[in-house]
Amino acid sequence: MTERTEGIVFRRATEADLPAIVAMLAADSLGVGRESPDDLAPYREAFARVDADPNQHLIVADRDGTAVGTMQLTVIPGLSRRGATRTIVEAVRVHPSERGNGLGTRFMEYAVAESRRLGASLVQLTSDRSRADAHRFYERLGFVPSHMGFKLQLEP
């Protein structure tokens, strides 16, 4: 633990963390315009669905009671690789005030340790192709950029 991340604890998110989490999602360069931090109602509904699902783990990095980082870990049991369970890490965000202090690394190391504890033998994530810094970060942590990630947006 470096001095600058001392005092940070990782814990399960509660509904009280929603304003801080949504602010981080909305502040992200790719999140601008697709989030609504002034209207938390859709996030409260979504939080209830996430919180009720035993395979969803919404985690925050907490400094003095405030969420300064967030990620969602999903446990996916499956058949391939002799019945391997994998986790998927989505929506990783760190507050700008905490950048460059090693929190991102500690947070991902925590995600990997949690994945092991939850029985996973594989951790997966996708990262927008424009996020070159994030790609170097994940590769330093041992992640292999072996796949292309495809998305299809469904119109309502």
Add this chain to the structure above:
Amino acid sequence: MTERTEGIVFRRATEADLPAIVAMLAADSLGVGRESPDDLAPYREAFARVDADPNQHLIVADRDGTAVGTMQLTVIPGLSRRGATRTIVEAVRVHPSERGNGLGTRFMEYAVAESRRLGASLVQLTSDRSRADAHRFYERLGFVPSHMGFKLQLEP
């Protein structure tokens, strides 16, 4: 429906489909060596976990009672994009005898329709960077290759 895929139905997998599903996983060029089609025990355990999870949908394409295609659809509620629910499609395989007859397209169209029915506004998948044919296939279906997919294998 083309003539050559007539008679195919899509349905939830049952434990009786395991030998056919595992054979398809093992026959895949990237699956050789990491599956054990002669020892179904780990797959039976994994099937029980998948089947018990309401957010996992293991689907087969059935021709005359035999699974000739398989995929796993996972529903992931989340906070980002104003509380959007997404689905992830994993482990898509089609039996070699059914290649080139349009089954792959119909199967993915079914996955997209199921995703809508399950409340998703986004469908995601990753595909090994070496599978150029698969990438063209997903792009024809409207999927956008916007992301890099990273994996970290955890040693036992």
